[in-house]
Amino acid sequence: MSSLSNIEPLTTRYDPATGILSGGRLIERRLADLRGCFHDLAAFERTLEQGNPLVYSVTAVEPADGEGDLHYGLGVIQPGAVGIEYFLTKGHLHTWRDAAEVYIGITGEGVMLLEDEATGEARMLGLRPHDVVYVPGHTAHRTVNTGQEPLVYLGVCPARAGHDYGTMQRRNFSHVVIKSDVGPQLVRRP
Amino acid sequence: MSSLSNIEPLTTRYDPATGILSGGRLIERRLADLRGCFHDLAAFERTLEQGNPLVYSVTAVEPADGEGDLHYGLGVIQPGAVGIEYFLTKGHLHTWRDAAEVYIGITGEGVMLLEDEATGEARMLGLRPHDVVYVPGHTAHRTVNTGQEPLVYLGVCPARAGHDYGTMQRRNFSHVVIKSDVGPQLVRRP
Numbered sequence: 001m002s003s004l005s006n007i008e009p010l011t012t013r014y015d016p017a018t019g020i021l022s023g024g025r026l027i028e029r030r031l032a033d034l035r036g037c038f039h040d041l042a043a044f045e046r047t048l049e050q051g052n053p054l055v056y057s058v059t060a061v062e063p064a065d066g067e068g069d070l071h072y073g074l075g076v077i078q079p080g081a082v083g084i085e086y087f088l089t090k091g092h093l094h095t096w097r098d099a100a101e102v103y104i105g106i107t108g109e110g111v112m113l114l115e116d117e118a119t120g121e122a123r124m125l126g127l128r129p130h131d132v133v134y135v136p137g138h139t140a141h142r143t144v145n146t147g148q149e150p151l152v153y154l155g156v157c158p159a160r161a162g163h164d165y166g167t168m169q170r171r172n173f174s175h176v177v178i179k180s181d182v183g184p185q186l187v188r189r190p
Numbered sequence: 191m192s193s194l195s196n197i198e199p200l201t202t203r204y205d206p207a208t209g210i211l212s213g214g215r216l217i218e219r220r221l222a223d224l225r226g227c228f229h230d231l232a233a234f235e236r237t238l239e240q241g242n243p244l245v246y247s248v249t250a251v252e253p254a255d256g257e258g259d260l261h262y263g264l265g266v267i268q269p270g271a272v273g274i275e276y277f278l279t280k281g282h283l284h285t286w287r288d289a290a291e292v293y294i295g296i297t298g299e300g301v302m303l304l305e306d307e308a309t310g311e312a313r314m315l316g317l318r319p320h321d322v323v324y325v326p327g328h329t330a331h332r333t334v335n336t337g338q339e340p341l342v343y344l345g346v347c348p349a350r351a352g353h354d355y356g357t358m359q360r361r362n363f364s365h366v367v368i369k370s371d372v373g374p375q376l377v378r379r380p
Binding site: 003004005007009010011012013014015016021061063064066067068069070072094096097098099100101102104114115116118119121123125126130131132133134136137138139154156157158159160161 | 200204254350
């Protein structure tokens with residue numbers, strides 16, 4: 001059983017300027033890892049020809065894995081775009097579908113794309129500093145950097161949640177977030 | 191079942207300067223509500239004679255109550271002291287003992303006092319801006335404002351966690367956080 005004497009780390013500390021968290025496991029995703037996420041395939045190949053930039057990193061902290069435990073992570077999405085589509089995370093459902101997640105915006109300008117697995121309903125919600133976004137269970141979620149600076153945010157979810165990337169990779173999000181004259185817009189995938 | 195279409199609120203926004211959260215239920219605790227928490231009873235009565243100040247508030251957001259859901263809250267502890275003991279929260283265990291909680295420091299200077307229910311082990315952990323503190327299950331926790339400004343922080347826990355205040359009210363925390371020349375110190379309750 002997890003208790004005060006065997007949890008590690010009890011404390012971490014993040015630097016909002018660099019997006020570095022003092023503990024946890026660093027996961028990095030480069031553009032080539034995101035094949036299939038962007039709708040404009042030609043723009044994707046064109047962008048990839050110019051290099052394979054870091055798109056985002058997540059530092060995952062998993063102090064314990066019991067039923068009542070929590071995991072958290074610091075996400076950092078770099079600014080950038082593929083065609084008119086902003087840099088984004090792969091997006092996932094939780095393996096344990098009932099598991100929710102709380103996201104907290106720290107620095108930068110972004111949005112979250114939420115899609116109800118059952119109904120297909122899609123929502124775009126702001127993720128700016130001091131925003132707290134609730135991702136309900138059974139909801140695919142993807143984070144998008146719509147600004148000029150790195151987007152830094154924290155996510156907290158039940159330790160049991162798990163990550164199911166496969167389902168959304170096969171099905172894809174029904175909507176994309178694109179640049180427009182009036183700012184980020186949610187449109188049906190072309 | 192909770193889903194994208196029936197969760198309210200999906201988004202809240204906090205103001206770090208005022209400690210106001212845009213949604214949720216506000217709970218306020220004044221000094222008279224904290225009888226028994228401070229070790230110096232004479233100082234407590236003396237302070238109370240001068241008024242019954244607000245000590246802290248929590249704005250609790252409970253979007254859904256399913257097994258995988260989460261609750262979160264914004265806490266704001268005012269600066270102040272009773273004798274040499276800083277203003278603090280009542281402190282609690284989770285009714286569902288296995289439930290952990292993640293605390294995130296936003297503004298101000300504070301500490302968390304953690305106490306393992308089974309072993310009595312006590313720990314004092316810093317809660318400054320950008321600190322993330324993991325409160326394991328089976329651990330009583332109290333937050334303490336050791337600074338000159340309001341201490342503002344977020345807490346996220348499983349929706350099922352629940353609050354058990356009674357156990358720590360009867361037993362009391364074995365340690366207190368006091369002012370000293372070298373800063374906040376954790377000492378055994380006199």
